[in-house]
Amino acid sequence: MKLKKYILLYLLFVSVIAFSQVNTGKQFTIKGTVKTKENRNPISGVEVSATSGAIVYTDAFGAYRIKAEVGDYLLFKSLEFETVEYRIKDDEDVDVLVEGLDEDVQLSKSALHKMYLDSAKQFKKIDIGKSIDYIRVSLEQLGKRGNNKERAASYALLGEIYQYHKQYDLAVDNYKESLTYSTTGESQLLLANAYLLNKEYKKAEVLFLKIDGSAKLSTYKKIVLYEGLGDAYKGLKNTSKAVANYTKGLDLAKKELVKPKITDLNTKIAEAYGDANQTEEAVGYFENSLKSAKTEAPQRALEVNDRAADFYSKNSLYNEEMKLRQQSLEDIELLESSSKKKAVKRNAVTKEVEAPITRQRINYKIANNLIVQDKLDEAIPYLEESISEAASEDDLVVQKDATRKLSEVYDDKGDYSKALETYKKYAAVADTLYARKEQEISRAERLSKQIAEKQNRITGLEKDKELYESKSSLARTKQDLYTTTSIKQKILIYALVLGMFLFGIAAFFFYRSNRQQKLANNLLALKSLRSQMNPHFIFNALNSVNNYISKSDERSANRFLSEFSTLMRAVLENSEEDFIPLTKELELLELYVKLEHSRFPDKFNYTITTDPNIDVAAFQIPPMLLQPYIENAIWHGLRYKDELGFLNINLKQKNKETIEITIEDNGIGRKKSAELKTQNQKKQRSKGMGNIKKRVSILNSMYKDKVDVNIQDLNSDGSGTKVLLTLKKD
Template sequence: MGQIMANTRITDPDHVDFIGKVKSLAEKNLKNKKISTREKLIWRSAIGQSYSNEASVLMSSDVMRSIELLDKSEKIFIEIKDYHQLAMTLVGKGVCYAKILNFTDAVKCYFRALKYFEKEKDAGAAAYATMQIANAYNKQGNDEKAILYYKKAMKHFESLKNPNVEDILTNIELNHNIGHVYLLMGDYVNAEKYLKKALGLAESIGDTQFASLILDKMGRIYFKQKKYKEALLMFEEALKQDQSDLFKSNVYTSLGEFYISQKKYKEAENYLQKALAIGLQYNSLNIEMHARKFLYQLYKEAKQFDKSLEMYETYAVLKDSAKIQESRDALKEQQLKYEFENKELLTKVAQQKKMAALKLENEQKNARKNIILYIVVSIAVLLLIIILFLNYYFKQKNLAEARKNEELKQRLLLTQMNPHFIFNSVDNIQSLIHQKQDKEAISYLTKFSKLTRQILENSRENYILLSEEISMLENYMTIQKLLYNNNFRYEILIDEEIDPESLLVPPMLTQPFIENAIKHGLKNKQEDGLVRIHYRIQNEKLSFEVTDNGAGLTQEEEKQHKSLSTQITRERLESIASGKNISIETTNIMDTDNIIQGVKTYFEIPYVFNH
């Protein structure tokens, strides 16, 4: 049974019923107390693989559910010590994480899988896991690391003595990916080298579709090098391959672009019209858009201005549609990622509360039993009872203190991630998209995503590097500038004596006061606002200061200049400083003529050294 499941790849949603039946059969057999230990392992493995196969079915439609199912598979394979299936499950989780742009966790899963594959000396699987690591770096635009891990994957392939067809297909993809990255980097020599190797492997197993794709890219290399004779030869050879219409459309477009460069407009139009027909037939926005782009260029150069205008207008509409779709996809992926991280955080908080409650309940039960026992014993043990009671008292005090610290963290997190801030940020980013400011929208979306991740991750830590805190403030201030229509600028100053990489500080202490400076200090400033953030160290004491150039505070405002988040911060500071009275000063900034120039808030930040 285990072998059957191991060799079956179920990816068709119609097979969900089959998966359920396998799982039900396995659960039924596991209830039989007479089965052997070996049979138990087989049926447990079958359940684990049924979870993996169901995750495979749902991966394209419900990534979150796929991750949950793969988590169940992972637990089973760890329990039965089936490390090969565990590694395959980890690769699947990595693919899911990559789909929601969580490349950090994706790479962690791939590396864990790689460790098991290398331990088993499964070179083919190790190469595949390493290639997935490279793909993750490639998607993040880290070309150097992508190339590094692609080449490491290649070393695994070189150690294969008898590669099967699946291994060769992966090797073709690997060489193609390396060549593609070099092509994007403009390194045509290396791009040609690896694409030729991929072509040889594709031809050796008769994979004509992959051969067409590779030949087309080699033609583009020669075209960029102005080796037109070699380029045309590659494009024509690509067209000869047995392939689907969608693959042919790429070659038709390449030939169209090639003949435009040679001023052979009739041949160019012929190929581009074929590509356009395929795009329309298969409802492919991308193929249609590229075909119309080059037809517009062709008709313009051929001075057929009516046709040129018609093509350009249609191309412009398609391009706008593509950008809108890309923006929607990006927002959807970010939303999925946020929902996953938020769900993970809420689950962790719930587990912590449950464990704390169970621990407290058990301690209280034990305490009651001890009290009953102590009443029965003689007065001689009275001293021992007192000692135990005091011990219990201090334990409860420590638990209460710990719960208070956790509660403060969660309350602060909620103030950081309030819905008003999130929805305003998303609305402003959407506004940029509607205004066709795509670069700005993508930049702000990236910073908003990073800020969200930083807040969620840092909320779990007691201390983080000062450099990480400053990075988070940079992202926060950028988003705030967007929300306030760039009517202010900001500066972050750090004394030269401070090494941000060597100091650890409590996370998110300063943000509430910076928010007050923007929200209250600059509320009447329509332009030329300034928020200055300054970290100083004097007599081994680290201090934080934030100033604004607003209208200042009246006496009544100074009394009421408090918010929930600043109150929480004060409580956190007092908790970290072991109850010591913490001074947070907020005063008006006065010039020599006693005129208010803004507001200054400053306080001391506890820190430790990063060893």
């Protein structure tokens, strides 16, 4: 009812807004498409103008959005068709279908496919959603048959899009799909590198070796192959094979004078040796990499300097690290003086987008170098400079780390007032960074959901194609059979008859299985219904009636039996429901406890207390969920006491969305009660409580942790029991 109410209010709100727009002469946005009437192909580049002055053009999907007013005329102009006019009556969408297009003017499906791929490439880095949409439309242009190479190109580009945006698992899936249509050495390399990025090193190794043994590759692709194979072995912790393949690639790069790869491979060999703790070899190759990088663009030297400095820091070569850090500061100064970017955001060595190499990061790393050498006074200016630059560049990560480190330095120096003051600044920056990270995570979740929806649509296209091909294959098979001899025609008829017969049998068994399943569900429901009330309670309740009758207390017997039948009827009515109003459940519990008290008046007294601030009617609870815990309290705790016990049932508000229901008894306790039971009673109790746990677990999985139950001893000596049930609103 609430949902219907909100929908009606929303529709009323939208109607009021629309009415006000229509009658005040304000502009609103008209959107629509322009397509061919015959085959619904979109027409791009159509001029759409409104008499109020706005002019737009249709995109690759034939879509447009334009500002207009009621009474405006929309004019659709193109060399491909006669001008179309449309008068605006309201803010509805305006889709235009045109006819009479010259076939020579219409783009072929292959040309449209290429155009959409070009558009996808254009949006690859700036809008992943649009880029994926263009891929989908490119596949739609190919139809169900389509050219396999063109289809492979679409999936390969989709893999590149996902790879750029770090969706490596989806990149792998789409590269694989591309290879099902067209297998080339280049497409196999794309998949192998995607395996590397997805950390599937063994699969990458197998595919690289396969390419090396079969594909004809250019020299540059050979270098890429050996580099990738080295990355795979490095991921598999096989340093010797990693270095061997990096060296093969390096030799080819030197032979062909491919300078970027000479730098990359020297660096990777150095890092491989570094991972294997072969420091001397690593230092030699880092020196080669640094020399090679100096012959390239300044950014390259900056990248390699940073990688080498990190290695020197890791291996306690602090003087060498300090020289490289200082050189990096000079390189950044040179880049800034040349009016270039202040940060290099792409690491050409690793081919991944990493943290930018900035002045504040380098100052922070220099400070860490000095701190490790216990040069705290020298480190402080670098930390302060790093904090200042990070603040001006809005680099919260470095600002946070540098501020925390500065606080630690002051603490180590014994300047506790400055340490505390700096730590407060650190806490403030950390809070800001945390809030920003939460926003980024939220945006990432929305993007992942959007990507999944778009990928599912593309997957649906592929399934439609497979179904179409399956149907086409079946049609061709039938046609072949019809053109053969009469004997084969009879065989076909017999096969069809047999197929229909088998289909009928399958339908019969499915129908029977469905009926059996429904029967099993009904039996399960009945079993659940029977388990909701303890058979001992029903049996003992009827004995109580018999006891009243034997005492000629007909009035008490009638009263007890009437109340008992009311309880049983309510249980039966609610047995099919997952949840019932809490008010109804409380009524049943009051009746149940009253019946039990009438049977054991000398064993316990009870109270049921409800916080007057609770809106009980607003909560829902699984039917008869509380009864087994109350029954346990009476039958296994209070019944065995020599003196009069108590049973307290209390409902209180935890917060606006949650209430707590407490069931307390001062009985003999769970441990002592278990000792008094027979083996058969223990087994029955275990099953009963196990069914309750399963029921709560299933309901929580369906209704998002609506119910939580906690059972504990009331007193430290093990006597008494407390059941705390937490119930949330819908």
